Amino acid sequence: MTGMIEEPGSTPGPTVPGDVTRLNPKDGLFLRGEHLDAIQSYARELAQMIGTGAGSGVVYGYTVSLDGENLRVEPGLAIDPQGRPLRSNAEAVLQLKDPPALDSSGNGFLVVEVGPAEWPSGHEKVYGEVCGDGCSGSGSAIQPWIGEGITVELVARSLEGLSTASSVLRRNRLASLYFDQERRNGHPWLQPDGGQPVIPVTGWNWNAGTPAAQPAHVPIAALLAVDGKWVLDVWTARRDMDGPPAKNVWQNRLSMRPWSIFMAQVLQFQAQLAAHAAELAQLDFDAEAFKTFEPLRELSLRLKLTRTQEAALGKDFLEKVAKAAKALPLTAVKTGKSLRAMGFEELPPAGYLPIPKAAPNVESAVRLLLGNRLDYRFRSCSADYVAVAVDESQHRDRIPLTEAKHQPEVDILVPQPPADGPDYGWVAFVHRSCCEVKEIPPAAEPVDVYFRRFEGGPGQLPTIYGNQKLEGDPAAELLYPPSDWAFPGNNYKVVNLFTDFLTSQALEPAQYNVYMVGLAAESRLPLIAVRASLLAASLDSGLLAPVFSFTRAAGQREAIVIAVEQIRGN
Structure with missing residues (x-):
């Protein structure tokens, strides 16, 4: 619709006002202050509506620093x-000698916020109202200009749980609590809120528009009192501009993490880590200790043991090897401490760690810094892959360093140095996506596997297995896709068990024949025969065992019997 229409009435209709009024200039209108104010207000309303649509946050600058008792904020x-x-x-300066009162519970902290400020300025005579005062002027004066700028304020806040953190952990605890509160303030639809059960996805109004923005200042830093001194943490509170508000609202509702919050979490960690640069530079490893423990580490990481080898070495020995390998980074450190000891109890979904030059290898340095309560996977990759992996972790959970039972899975990405350049000197960590290693298993059909030694050749198989009940427990269980012959992929277990069975029977190659016997309901005999044939091929690439199939005894699961016959004369 274009052009002028009649003014909307008081009753509801298709046209309603939008709280915006502009001047309708006509010849003969005597321009007065209220008309100029309307022009100015209209321009401001348009600018602010466009600004609201573009999103809120810091565009540039506003670097905050502590200078003794002064807080400095750059333009x-x-x-x-x-x-x-x-x-x-211009630079703004706040004195911290008399800050706002904090919560007496010990959970208080301060947020540094930037808000609007304006003031009148200038000087000009007032010439009176038209047809009311004489043209000679009234002798009074006005300030015809209004200057605009900003004001920096300190606002007291409180978060439950902050008081329980020790001095060394207090900064990291504030960041964790603040980020979690921010997530809950986004009112996620797909996660529990305040301990309440998740509302069904059909219970939300998916057609609803996003709410209007509420008046608020822009936070640019947080201040925390630790042992009587102020500690500045910028990225706990600061958020850089990140696009339209509707985007952030829907990302919060769908339990995603807006880019500005993700970057704030990464940068908060990096800034806090940089505050410990001197401690990180003092890390020193004991080279002699590494010479002692290195064989154990290599054994733990690289040796692939069969069931027979594991049994021969013993469970206790293998546990000692694993424990020694994990303890190696801490055992072989002369000076230095972990991130936990430096004040970190939680990490962002991704970040970057320095690798001290004194570290004998990347793994040792990472395990020292992050501790042994993470499930590590070390991966060598190109530097551009690191950037992609970090970016992909935007919506993943933060990484606790204190979880003992369910250790978070973390990938350590080691960038490959250029062919003609030095090492990068850093590695990245990313919270591994569970979908990379865990799959929801489809419905499966179990098939029992038995090992049997017999005499009499294939002619005796119908008598021994035809509609007979097998005694004893199966040696293994294979799970097949329903009504499918595709091999399930866990044949390594059967292969090892088959090797152990031959060893227990003192049978060597060329001393035995193998027959595969499938047992199933009559209608499924062709399927069990194919499954048995493929299983035989997986046991030995050169094994072409004859396959037989017989009706399974009523009430028993399908099974495959690997029947081994000793060759006469051996």
Whole structure:
């Protein structure tokens, strides 16, 4: 619809006002202050509506630093939630001698916020109202200009659980609590909220629009009192501009993490880690200790043991090897401590770690810094792959360093150095996606596997197995896709068991014949025969065992019998 229409009435209809009024100039209108104000207000309303649609946050600048008892904020530009630009062209300074009162429970902290400020300026005479005052002027004066800028404020906040953190963990605890509160404030639809059960996905209004932005200042840092001193943490509170608000609302509702929050979590970790640069530079490893333990580490990481070898070495020995390999980084450290000891109890979904030059290998340095309560997977890759992997972790959970039972799965990405360049000196960590290693198993059909030694050749097989009940427990169980002959892929277990069976029977190659016997209901005999044939091929690439199939005894599961006959004369 274009062009002018009649003014909307008081009753509901297809046309309603939008709280925006502009001047309708006509010849003969005597321009007064209210008309100029309407022009200015209309321009501001349009600008702020566009600003609201573009999103809120810091655009550039607003670097915050502590200088003794002074908090310094460099010039910058930000957009508040209602689209108002907040720009400064000079440094702002706040004194911290008399800050706002904090929560007496010990859970309090301060948020540094930027808000709008304006003030009148200039000087000009007032010439009176038209037809009301004489043209000679009234002698009074006005300030015809209004300057705009920003004001920096300290706002007291509180988060339950902050008081229970020790001094060394207090900064990281604040970040963890703040990020979690931010997630809950986004009202996720697909996760429990406040301990309440998840509402069914059909219970939400998926057609609803996003809510209007509420007036608020723009946070640019957090201040925390630790042992009587202020600690500045920028990225706990600061969020850089990240696009339209509707995007962030829907990402929060769908339990995603907006880019600005993800980057804030990564940068908060990197900034806190950089504060310990001196400690990280002092890490020193004991080379002699590594010479002692290195064989154990190599054994634990690289040796592939069969069931027979594991049984021969013994469970206790293997557990000692694994324990020694894990303890190696801590045992072989002369000076240095873990990130936990430096004040970290939780990490972002991804980040970067320095590798001290004194470290004998990447694994040892990572295990020292991150501890032994993570399930590691070390991967060598190109540097561009690291960037992609870090970016893909945006919506994954944060990584606790204190979980003992269910250890988080973490990939350590080691960038390959250029052919003609030095090592990068860092590695990346990313919270591994569970979908990479865990799959929901489809419905499966179990097939029992038995090993039997017999005499009499294939002619005796119908008598021994035809509709007979097998005694004893099966040696293994294979799970096949329903009504499918495709091999399930866990044949390594049967292969090892078959080797053990031959060893227990003192049989060597060329001393035996193998027959595969499939037992199933009559209608499924062709299927069990194919399954038995493929199983035979998996036991030995050169094994072409004859396959027989017989009706299974009533009430018993399908089974495959690997029947071994000793060749006479041996």
